[in-house]
Amino acid sequence: MQTQLRLAGTGGQGQILAGIILADAAVTYDVKYATQSQSYGPESRGGASRADVVISDEPVDYPKVIEADLLLCMSQEAYDKYAKDTTEDGIILVDSTLVPSYCNEDPRVVACPITGVARDELGRIIVANVVALGLIVELTDIVSTEAVRKAVAARVPPGTQEANLRAFERGRSLINECLTPGKTSGE
Amino acid sequence: MGETTRRLMQGNEAIVEAALVAGCRFFAGYPITPSTEIAELLAARLPQAGGRFIQMEDEIASMGAAIGASLTGTKSMTATSGPGFSLKQENLGFASLTEVPVVVVNVQRMGPSTGMPTAPSQGDIMQARWGTHGDHPVVAMAPASVGETYEATIKAFNISEALRVPVVILLDEVIGHMREGVEIPRAEDIQLLERKGPSTGPADHLPYADDGTGVPEMAPFGTGYRYHVTGLFHDETGFPDMSNATADTLMRRIMGKMERHRDVYEWTETTDTEDAEVLLVTYGSPAQAARSAIRRARREGMKVGEFRVVTVWPFPEERLRQLAGGVREIIVPEMNLGQLRLEVERVVAGRARVSGINRTDGDIFKPDEIYAGIREVYGGER
Numbered sequence: 001m002q003t004q005l006r007l008a009g010t011g012g013q014g015q016i017l018a019g020i021i022l023a024d025a026a027v028t029y030d031v032k033y034a035t036q037s038q039s040y041g042p043e044s045r046g047g048a049s050r051a052d053v054v055i056s057d058e059p060v061d062y063p064k065v066i067e068a069d070l071l072l073c074m075s076q077e078a079y080d081k082y083a084k085d086t087t088e089d090g091i092i093l094v095d096s097t098l099v100p101s102y103c104n105e106d107p108r109v110v111a112c113p114i115t116g117v118a119r120d121e122l123g124r125i126i127v128a129n130v131v132a133l134g135l136i137v138e139l140t141d142i143v144s145t146e147a148v149r150k151a152v153a154a155r156v157p158p159g160t161q162e163a164n165l166r167a168f169e170r171g172r173s174l175i176n177e178c179l180t181p182g183k184t185s186g187e
Numbered sequence: 188m189g190e191t192t193r194r195l196m197q198g199n200e201a202i203v204e205a206a207l208v209a210g211c212r213f214f215a216g217y218p219i220t221p222s223t224e225i226a227e228l229l230a231a232r233l234p235q236a237g238g239r240f241i242q243m244e245d246e247i248a249s250m251g252a253a254i255g256a257s258l259t260g261t262k263s264m265t266a267t268s269g270p271g272f273s274l275k276q277e278n279l280g281f282a283s284l285t286e287v288p289v290v291v292v293n294v295q296r297m298g299p300s301t302g303m304p305t306a307p308s309q310g311d312i313m314q315a316r317w318g319t320h321g322d323h324p325v326v327a328m329a330p331a332s333v334g335e336t337y338e339a340t341i342k343a344f345n346i347s348e349a350l351r352v353p354v355v356i357l358l359d360e361v362i363g364h365m366r367e368g369v370e371i372p373r374a375e376d377i378q379l380l381e382r383k384g385p386s387t388g389p390a391d392h393l394p395y396a397d398d399g400t401g402v403p404e405m406a407p408f409g410t411g412y413r414y415h416v417t418g419l420f421h422d423e424t425g426f427p428d429m430s431n432a433t434a435d436t437l438m439r440r441i442m443g444k445m446e447r448h449r450d451v452y453e454w455t456e457t458t459d460t461e462d463a464e465v466l467l468v469t470y471g472s473p474a475q476a477a478r479s480a481i482r483r484a485r486r487e488g489m490k491v492g493e494f495r496v497v498t499v500w501p502f503p504e505e506r507l508r509q510l511a512g513g514v515r516e517i518i519v520p521e522m523n524l525g526q527l528r529l530e531v532e533r534v535v536a537g538r539a540r541v542s543g544i545n546r547t548d549g550d551i552f553k554p555d556e557i558y559a560g561i562r563e564v565y566g567g568e569r
Contacts, residue, residue, distance in 0.1 A: 020366060024195040027368035031193070036366040061479030061554055063365050 002056040003142045004065040007132070008082050009074030009098070011049040014129035018072075019051025021133060021151045022143060026055045028154075029147035035063035048077055055142050070140055072132050073099050074114065091139055093132065096179070107182040110139065112174055118167060127167035130156070134171020135178070145172070192371045198333045198362040199224035199266075201369055202292055203232060205340035206264055210379060211290070212238030213263040215252035217245050217271060220304040221360040222294035225266040246271035250278035254287045258416065260382075260407025262344055266292035269302060272311060272318070279353055280319030281418045286351035286395075286403065286441065288382055290343045293355055294363040297549045306549030307360035309471055309522040313529075315355045316500045322438060324445045326452050327355040327500040331474035333367035339454075339497060345380040346452045350444060351402050357499070359522065361472045361551050385412060395437075396423040401444030445501055454497040455506055459485065463492030465564055466514040466539070468507070468531050470496045472551060473520045479554035484561045491561055499527065504534045511538040516564050520544040520557050 005022065007015040016038050023036035032055055039050040052065040068086045073079040074095045079102055086092055092108045097115035112135060118128035130152060137145050149168060156164040196204065202225050206214075214233055216226040226242065233240040239256070243249035246267055253263040267275060272293045282289050295311050297303035311318075315327040326346050330339040336358060343354040385392050385406040394414040395403050406412030419427040420434045428434075445452075459481065460466065469477045474495050484491045494510055496503055511517065517539050519528040525543040532541045544560040546552055 020195070023366055027195045028193060033368060034195070034366075036195075037361065037364065060367070061475050062551075063361065063367075063475070064551070066553065 002054060002058070002060070003069045003140070004067065005053040005055070005070045005072075005136070005142070006050065006065045006068040006082060006085075007053070007072045007074075007129075008048070008050045008078035009072070009095075010077075011047045013049065013074050014126070015049045015072075015074070016051045017155065018129040018133055019053045021130075021148065021155050022053045022055070022136070024155060025143045025147035025151035029150050030143055032057060032143075033059050035060045037063045048075070048081075050078070050082075070136060072136065073102075074128070074132070075099065076101060093135060093139065095128070095132070104181045107180070109182050110135075110178050110180055112178040114171075114174075117170060117174060122163070122167055122170060124163060124167075127164055130164045130167040131171035131174065134168045134173075135175055138172050138175040191373055194369055194371060195366050196333055196337070196369045197224060197364060197366050198336050198358055199294065199364070200228060201333050201337040202266070202340050202356065202358075203228040204371075205337040206290070206344070207232060207236055208374075208377060209262065209341045209344035211262045211264050211344060212236065213253065213256035213261045214238070214265065215241045215243050215249040215256070215263070216265050216267065217243055217249050219246075219268045219271045221296055221363045222266045222268045222271075222292060224363070225292060225294075246274035247278060250275040250282075250291070253289050253291075254278060254282050254285075257287050257289050258408045260410070262288070262290075262348070264290040264292065266294070268294050268296050268304070269298040269311060270300070272314065276314075276319040279325070280321060280323055282353040283319065283323035283325055284321075284418055284420075284441070285416050286405075287353075287416075288347035288351055288405075289353050290340075290347055291353060291355045293357055295357060295359045303549045305360060307472065307522060307551055308547070308549070309357070309359055309473075309526070310547075311357065312470075312499065312521075312523065312526045315357055322442060324350075324352050324441050325355065325500060326350075326352055326445075326498060327357055328454070328497055329357045329471040329499050330362065330497060331469070331471055331495065333362060333365060334369045335497065336362060337369050337371070341377060341379070342452075342454070345378070348382045349380045349402070349451050350448055351382065351405060352445070355500075357471065359472050389413065393423040394425045395421060397440055401440055401447055449501070452498050452501070453503050453506075455503050456493075456495040456497065457510070458493045458495070460492035460494065460510055460513075462490050463514055464490040465492070465516045465518065465561060466510060467491065467493045467557075467561075468496065468517055468519045468527070469493060470499050470527065471522075473522060473557070476552040476554045477520055477557050480557035480561060483554070483558050489561060489565050502530050502534065507531065507534050508538070511535040514539050517541045518544060518560055518564065520552060520560065522546050522551065
């Protein structure tokens with residue numbers, strides 16, 4: 001089985017680090033195959049940023065995402081650009097703090113105030129990417145929670161492990177506060 | 188220690204880690220996308236390993252510094268991309284003629300000129316063979332994954348040391364920047380080759396004498412051996428000699444050593460070739476998409492095999508000639524407009540039809556595109 005994940009947003013949000021953490025969790029701790037690649041803009045801050053992760057039980061043949069099984073959108077531009085390249089039964093995880101306009105009827109959409117939670121509850125907007133990882137772990141079973149926890153601890157800058165692990169756990173519990181507006185049988 | 192470890196690594200990082208394992212202790216470079224991570228990481232890692240890192244004023248000087256360091260007995264490397272690779276050509280020729288071991292990494296981007304700095308390409312494949320002037324020995328390798336990049340880097344140092352020849356590692360932007368799991372071999376499973384030291388004292392040492400192997404002994408500068416190293420044609424003493432006889436002897440020896448020691452550098456992989464009617468000749472990152480395309484074609488009954496060249500130069504002529512006799516069509520997928528296809532056509536010499544699948548827009552092949560190329564050979568829709 002092969003799963004394609006695309007994490008998209010704005011430079012500086014840590015999409016690439018989040019992609020590396022997912023790939024590291026799969027390769028190092030879950031012993032699967034994974035590739036992680038990224039699009040580079042000429043800007044390192046403020047421009048569009050995207051990380052592609054492909055996780056598989058077999059060696060990966062094509063390292064980029066063709067159709068995402070899971071798309072994380074942390075900017076309006078990311079949603080507008082990539083939502084169409086998501087599989088029919090895929091998941092579009094929308095950061096509702098940063099993406100004001102998304103399709104309310106789309107059953108694939110899961111909307112969460114990721115950046116809002118990082119900023120207002122955790123006091124550090126910079127951990128929003130790890131909050132998103134917590135949500136991704138709950139929304140899919142591609143990588144194990146424990147593997148991602150270990151990869152977060154191994155890959156975030158020294159001294160920020162605790163804050164990031166707290167962000168990861170908050171992301172996991174945030175799943176209960178998400179909106180799935182397109183699903184007809186709401187809670 | 189003693190355990191195989193598995194690590195998520197970027198291609199450029201695999202170059203760095205493998206170079207250190209191979210014994211590289213000197214790097215001179217000038218940063219350029221998409222190779223910059225190599226310089227960046229070595230700036231941190233080399234001093235920890237007792238080595239030296241230096242950022243030079245440009246690519247020409249960094250190639251010169253790497254050659255100079257190697258003359259002192261230190262395994263040396265430099266890394267660059269297209270525009271920088273062009274600048275390194277003059278000194279690359281110097282290393283070929285003076286037989287100084289050195290590893291040159293070229294993480295290919297779209298060219299010519301400044302081109303597209305962050306886009307992958309395989310446009311430098313012919314330049315790696317014939318970029319510097321004159322007949323000259325050179326080895327070029329094009330690994331197809333991050334794991335293979337690790338392996339190829341160690342082998343590049345071994346080849347360079349064993350044959351006293353510059354070795355070029357041709358990555359492309361995708362492998363350079365992509366992260367994959369790499370199985371790091373146990374230290375005791377890694378074989379390292381070292382250059383052959385002098386068998387006589389300084390007074391009797393002839394730096395360019397053929398001891399029968401075609402590869403002269405090499406004395407490290409700074410240990411009492413004094414000799415001349417020149418880009419002019421030279422005799423056994425290393426001093427210039429423009430006589431026709433000396434020139435002929437030297438040229439035939441440095442080219443001949445490559446022909447004689449094919450076993451040191453030849454590296455090819457064959458898959459599903461036994462019953463193949465169609466053969467894909469692949470190298471570098473397109474091999475990943477090709478593997479997927481071949482699997483799909485096989486499932487649908489098309490008899491497709493793969494001949495993958497990891498060491499591209501010198502080209503594995505004999506092996507391809509054998510395979511070409513048994514197939515009707517050969518396809519060469521490349522991220523250029525058909526450079527290695529020229530070599531394949533030369534070697535195949537009409538034994539099979541040769542065609543290309545080419546991409547030259549700065550993006551990599553999707554498996555579907557190579558599959559479509561295979562199906563076309565089988566007459567389109569089935």
